[in-house]
Amino acid sequence: MWEFEYNGKTYLFNPRKDLTYSALSHIKAWYGELGRYLNLLQGWIYGDPDAVACVVWIVLRRENENPPEPNRFEDFSVGELLGSRVEKVDEPKKGKSVSPPPPTPEST
Numbered sequence: 001m002w003e004f005e006y007n008g009k010t011y012l013f014n015p016r017k018d019l020t021y022s023a024l025s026h027i028k029a030w031y032g033e034l035g036r037y038l039n040l041l042q043g044w045i046y047g048d049p050d051a052v053a054c055v056v057w058i059v060l061r062r063e064n065e066n067p068p069e070p071n072r073f074e075d076f077s078v079g080e081l082l083g084s085r086v087e088k089v090d091e092p093k094k095g096k097s098v099s100p101p102p103p104t105p106e107s108t
Contacts, residue, residue: 002044005084006076011059012088015041023058030054030071049078056081 001014019037028035031050034043043051053070060067067073 001088003086003088004081006056006060006081011056011063013044013055013059018055018058018062023061027054027070030069047078047082052078052081 001012003010003012005011015037019040024035024037024040026035027040031054033039034048034050034054040051040054042048044055050070053073056073056076057067057070
């Protein structure tokens, strides 16, 4: 998961939940191979501007903000958006304990 800022608001992008069939199908129709799950993630990680715009579109759509298609967005700074991006780690669910790793031979 990643947290990022866009137009002064903070959003959370969770690929496991946000990259739905519908979203990827739309992106594939607009951008071809970018509409494949791993291609979009790779583009997002490496800063491909179309991938970044598509992630913003997915998140805005999820938040019911009725965004235009990514190729119709007003210009925005990809560098600033990526600079605000912070990777988040899934926290263990409450009530679930996380076991420590088993001891290594060196530690016994």
